Each structure stands twice: as structure tokens, then as C-alpha cells.
Amino acid sequence: MKQHLKTVLSLTVICAVVSVLLALTNDITAPIIEKQQNEATNAALAVVLPGGEDFEQLDISAYELPATITQAYSEKNGGYVFQMTTTGYSSGFVVMCGIDAQGKVTGATCIASSETLGVETTYGASLTDATLETIDGVDTVAGATKTTQAYRNAVKDALNAVVILGGGSVDLRDEAQILADNLSAALPAGEGKFTSVFITEELDSVSAVYRADNGAGYVFVSGESFVATDAQGVVTSEAAEDVKTLIAAQAQKLLSVTQTEIDISGYADMPSQVQKAYKTSTGNYVFELRAAGFGINGDEWYNPSGEYIYLRVSATAAGKIIACETVSQKETDGIGSACADPDFYTQFHGKDETNYREIDAISGATITTNGYKTAVSKVFEAIKLLKGDA
Amino acid sequence: MSKNSHLSIFLKGILLENPVFVLILGTCPTLATTTTVIGALGMGLAAAAVLVCSNMAISLLRKVIPDTVRIPCYIVIIAGFVTLVQMFVHAYLPALYDMLGVYLALITVNCIILGRAEMFAGKNTVGKAALDGLGMGIGFTLALLSMATIREILGAGSFAGIAIPFLSDHKIEIFTKAPGGFLVYGIMIAVVYKLTHGKAPRKREFGCEGCPSAGMCHAGTCAKEDA
Numbered sequence: 001m002k003q004h005l006k007t008v009l010s011l012t013v014i015c016a017v018v019s020v021l022l023a024l025t026n027d028i029t030a031p032i033i034e035k036q037q038n039e040a041t042n043a044a045l046a047v048v049l050p051g052g053e054d055f056e057q058l059d060i061s062a063y064e065l066p067a068t069i070t071q072a073y074s075e076k077n078g079g080y081v082f083q084m085t086t087t088g089y090s091s092g093f094v095v096m097c098g099i100d101a102q103g104k105v106t107g108a109t110c111i112a113s114s115e116t117l118g119v120e121t122t123y124g125a126s127l128t129d130a131t132l133e134t135i136d137g138v139d140t141v142a143g144a145t146k147t148t149q150a151y152r153n154a155v156k157d158a159l160n161a162v163v164i165l166g167g168g169s170v171d172l173r174d175e176a177q178i179l180a181d182n183l184s185a186a187l188p189a190g191e192g193k194f195t196s197v198f199i200t201e202e203l204d205s206v207s208a209v210y211r212a213d214n215g216a217g218y219v220f221v222s223g224e225s226f227v228a229t230d231a232q233g234v235v236t237s238e239a240a241e242d243v244k245t246l247i248a249a250q251a252q253k254l255l256s257v258t259q260t261e262i263d264i265s266g267y268a269d270m271p272s273q274v275q276k277a278y279k280t281s282t283g284n285y286v287f288e289l290r291a292a293g294f295g296i297n298g299d300e301w302y303n304p305s306g307e308y309i310y311l312r313v314s315a316t317a318a319g320k321i322i323a324c325e326t327v328s329q330k331e332t333d334g335i336g337s338a339c340a341d342p343d344f345y346t347q348f349h350g351k352d353e354t355n356y357r358e359i360d361a362i363s364g365a366t367i368t369t370n371g372y373k374t375a376v377s378k379v380f381e382a383i384k385l386l387k388g389d390a
Numbered sequence: 391m392s393k394n395s396h397l398s399i400f401l402k403g404i405l406l407e408n409p410v411f412v413l414i415l416g417t418c419p420t421l422a423t424t425t426t427v428i429g430a431l432g433m434g435l436a437a438a439a440v441l442v443c444s445n446m447a448i449s450l451l452r453k454v455i456p457d458t459v460r461i462p463c464y465i466v467i468i469a470g471f472v473t474l475v476q477m478f479v480h481a482y483l484p485a486l487y488d489m490l491g492v493y494l495a496l497i498t499v500n501c502i503i504l505g506r507a508e509m510f511a512g513k514n515t516v517g518k519a520a521l522d523g524l525g526m527g528i529g530f531t532l533a534l535l536s537m538a539t540i541r542e543i544l545g546a547g548s549f550a551g552i553a554i555p556f557l558s559d560h561k562i563e564i565f566t567k568a569p570g571g572f573l574v575y576g577i578m579i580a581v582v583y584k585l586t587h588g589k590a591p592r593k594r595e596f597g598c599e600g601c602p603s604a605g606m607c608h609a610g611t612c613a614k615e616d617a
Contacts, residue, residue, distance in 0.1 A: 006456055010463070014467065021474065029481035
């Protein structure tokens with residue numbers, strides 16, 4: 001028994017003595033180690049915020065900052081350094097950027113990346129001196145649009161974060177979110193789920209129409225305002241009388257239209273791009289087309305994937321395009337895929353045979369743009385063919 | 391005579407019973423930290439410091455520590471010293487701390503240190519244990535240094551980070567990798583065996599007779615423990 005006690009006691013005493021020694025040493029070395037680590041962090045932070053002193057890490061959970069921000073440091077002179085993790089073209093990257101007390105980007109650098117392109121290692125330089133007002137104007141890099149856009153958005157998040165940390169409030173919603181919020185505000189019965197309606201009629205002052213997925217009604221976008229109607233086209237939103245009358249008329253025009261498919265197999269000269277054709281009860285035409293973009297033509301370095309771009313165009317019998325939209329596409333992600341961007345295809349709205357070529361091409365995707373334009377041009381050809389028959 | 395035996399305790403660790411090349415202990419840190427001369431030197435000195443301190447502490451406490459829990463006691467003492475060294479290196483030599491990484495903490499389980507504690511310090515006086523620790527520590531450091539010199543000069547074309555003209559243009563990169571480490575290690579063992587031929591403990595076979603530590607181990611201890 002005595003032997004056992006001695007065993008336990010001696011081991012306990014040795015452990016206790018060692019622990020005390022370690023605690024004493026830690027007391028001496030811990031402040032030195034901390035000081036060194038702070039210096040190392042400061043040196044890293046000073047790269048993006050030259051002249052920054054006394055960096056202090058902020059508790060970001062206390063603020064509603066953009067989700068990309070993972071770390072934030074404040075600095076003695078009112079500047080900030082942020083670390084953002086963002087997704088780009090592939091698996092994403094980590095960006096660090098400094099912002100001075102005047103809200104100007106002092107430097108941005110990519111500290112870790114698994115992107116394929118390498119642009120993210122140099123793009124930070126072009127964001128230097130940007131402010132919240134100017135950052136959207138900084139060019140992205142052609143051929144690496146997704147990566148550079150993600151980079152720019154991350155730095156913009158940091159600029160927004162400065163406003164939030166300063167006690168201000170920032171609209172962090174992106175365009176899609178703003179649209180969704182506006183639609184829901186106009187038609188709460190739509191329960192937040194809306195689908196864009198493909199417009200086949202020439203409407204007055206209406207730029208877009210959305211249908212509630214649950215059939216509750218429609219939202220007409222006219223300039224800056226969103227006007228809701230019920231499923232029968234009766235205006236339900238609060239609006240001035242003249243606006244109500246205008247929208248009700250447009251709604252009637254759009255909702256009363258019916259389409260009948262035209263059998264195009266009888267037209268030997270029908271362009272191969274035209275897949276299906278419809279005639280509306282108002283005499284307009286709707287075409288489903290396929291365009292041979294980069295996926296079909298490729299180029300000398302790239303084997304085409306064999307995928308067409310599918311699009312839909314509505315036009316008047318006189319050959320004026322009412323609406324155009326991309327239905328599906330498998331062009332190169334981040335380059336030709338911009339043909340699915342409304343900013344691209346809505347350029348055709350209101351165009352006719354004389355001026356449809358006057359649109360801005362997709363930068364870096366000439367083959368995609370040309371294929372798309374060719375398909376659109378076949379609309380005019382098809383209308384002439386169909387009219388000749390009628 | 392007494393003076394002579396003290397000297398021999400100190401000297402045997404350097405060549406005749408060199409922990410790395412003769413006793414074949416501490417192979418893992420040997421291969422891992424000998425890619426650079428600075429890293430090897432830092433590792434060797436850190437291990438030597440721990441070895442001297444733990445040898446002395448264990449020798450001092452050898453009458454107090456009950457035989458049944460001696461290994462846990464040794465480990466606690468060694469781990470304590472390793473953590474002390476680690477804290478000091480982290481505080482005062484941060485570059486070396488980053489270079490050695492996890493191997494610094496792994497000195498705790500470096501078999502040289504536990505081996506000396508078990509084979510020597512636990513049975514000898516403080517003075518002898520300190521000399522043994524010093525000799526073994528220097529032997530370990532020299533072994534690492536010699537291997538690192540060969541590996542860094544041939545593999546990276548530099549010595550202690552200073553580029554050597556000509557060689558830096560003709561690097562043999564395998565020497566900085568694990569296979570090169572084994573290659574140099576094997577050759578060094580052979581060279582040391584040749585140098586100490588007839589004097590170093592022979593590895594006749596596995597078991598007590600073949601054990602390089604059999605010289606200072608009370609013969610038959612292993613057999614008794616096995617039984």
C-alpha cells in the first residue's frame with residue numbers, strides 16, 4: 001500500500017513541478033511571442049495599407065458585414081484591412097485589401113488562390129485608388145471575367161464594410177435580389193416566385209413582364225415602377241389613374257394573344273437556324289432558333305463541344321424585333337456564356353433588318369456573337385418567306 | 391583513471407557510440423531536418439539542450455522515482471524540457487521555430503533522449519549523466535551537421551543558405567528529398583562503421599548480444615523483462 005502511494009505521489013509531484021516550471025516560462029515568453037506575431041501580421045497588413053500602424057483585429061460577428069469578409073483589422077489612422085474569401089471561376093481565392101480613412105483602396109492582393117488563370121495575382125493593382133463610387137467602372141479582364149468580377153466584388157464588399165463599420169447602412173442586395181424584392185413588393189400574393197414573360201406584342205412603356213409562378217397575377221415593369229395585375233389583367237397596385245389605364249391596356253393586349261404553330265417543314269428555303277415558328281393572333285411572329293456559336297464552330301485551338309445556343313425571338317410582321325432572349329446555351333463559361341446575359345440579348349429589342357448588327361459584341365467571344373447575330377438575321381428571312389406564303 | 395573515464399563518457403557519444411550513426415536512434419528527425427545546415431544545427435542544439443537537462447534531472451531524481459513508473463516520469467520530465475526549449479525558441483528565434491516546425495515538439499519522443507535516460511541517466515551520478523548528455527548531444531548535432539552539409543551542398547548548392555558558385559547551377563535535387571536522405575544516411579553509417587571498426591559495439595544479431603546498447607545495459611535485463 002505504502003509502495004503504491006509513493007508511486008502515485010512521486011509521479012504527481014513531478015508533474016506538478018514540471019507544470020509550474022512551464023507556467024513560469026510561459027509567463028516570460030508569451031508576451032514576446034505575441035509581440036512577434038503582431039509584428040508579422042502588421043508587416044503583412046502594411047503591404048496592402050502602406051503606412052498603417054497598430055493594427056487591431058475586429059470582431060466581425062458584431063456587424064452585419066458582407067458574407068465574403070472573413071477578417072477585418074482597424075488601424076490607428078482610421079484605415080482598415082479586410083480579408084475576403086470569394087468564389088471565382090473555379091474553387092475561389094482569398095483577397096486582402098487595405099482601405100484608407102478616405103475610403104480609397106490602398107492596395108489589394110491575392111494571398112491564396114486555386115483559380116486556373118493566374119489573373120487574380122495581378123488584378124489587385126488595377127483596383128488601387130478605387131472608391132465605392134468608382135469601383136464599378138474598373139474594367140474586368142477579358143477571358144477571365146468571372147475571376148476578375150469576383151475580385152472586384154470582393155473589394156467592393158470591403159468598401160461597403162467600411163461604411164457599415166462607420167455606422168452607415170449599405171444596400172448589399174445584388175441586381176437579382178433587388179428585382180425579386182421589387183416584384184414581391186408589387187405582388188405579395190406571388191410568394192416571391194416569378195418568371196419572366198416572353199413578350200410577343202409591342203407594348204407601350206413596358207420594358208418587362210413577370211408572371212407569378214402560382215398564377216396570382218402579373219407584374220409589369222414600366223420605367224422605374226412595378227405595377228401588378230391579377231391573372232385577368234386587372235391592375236391591383238396603387239398607381240395614378242393614367243398609369244393604371246395604360247398598364248390595363250397593355251395587359252389586355254398581351255394576355256388576349258394566342259399563338260398557333262406554323263408548319264415550317266413545307267418551306268424548302270427555311271433557314272436551318274429556325275427550329276419552330278408561331279404566328280400570333282395579332283399577326284406577329286415568334287421563332288425558336290438555334291445559333292451556331294463557339295460550341296459548334298470552335299476555333300483552331302479548341303474542339304467544339306457540339307452544343308448550340310437556343311434562343312427565342314418575337315417580331316412584327318413588318319420585321320421589327322419585339323423581344324429576344326436566350327433560352328439555353330453551353331458556350332465557354334465566363335466568356336461566351338455572356339450571351340445568356342439580358343444585357344446582351346435585350347440589345348436586339350426594337351431592332352430591324354437595317355440595324356440589328358449595331359449591338360455591342362461580347363468581349364472576347366466574337367464567334368459566339370457572330371453566331372447569335374446570324375441566327376437573329378434569319379428571323380427577317382423567315383418572316384419574308386412566311387409572308388410570301390400567306 | 392576517474393578523469394579518464396569521465397572523458398570517455400563524454401567522448402563515446404561523439405563517435406564510438408554516436409546516437410545517429412552507431413546506435414541508429416532518432417532516425418526520423420535526422421532525415422527530416424538535415425536538408426539545411428541551419429535547420430540541422432538548430433535541431434541538434436535544441437535536442438542537446440534537452441538531453442543534458444533531462445539527463446541531469448533524471449539522474450538527480452533516480453532514487454526518488456519508483457521503478458514501476460519511471461517511463462512516465464521520464465516522459466513528463468523530457469516533455470517539460472522540450473516545451474521549455476520550444477517556448478524559448480519561439481520567443482527568441484522565431485525563424486528557427488518556423489523552420490523546425492513540428493520536429494521541435496517531437497524531440498519529446500526522440501528515442502535518443504528517452505534512450506539515454508533509461509540506459510544511462512537512471513543509473514549514474516549527475517556529473518556523469520550531464521557528461522553523457524553533452525557527449526550524446528554533441529554527437530547528435532555533429533551527425534546532423536555532417537549529413538546536412540552533404541545534403542545541402544549537393545542538393546541545394548549552398549552552405550547555411552550561402553550559395554556556392556558552380557554547385558548552385560548543378561543541383562542534385564534528390565539529396566534534398568527523402569531518398570537522398572536515406573542514401574547519405576546509409577553511406578555515413580558505413581563510413582562510421584569503417585572508422586570505428588572493431589571498437590564500436592557490433593550488431594551480431596537481434597537480441598541482447600546484438601543490441602548496440604548491450605555494453606552499458608545490465609546483461610540479461612531484456613531477457614528478464616521479456617520473461
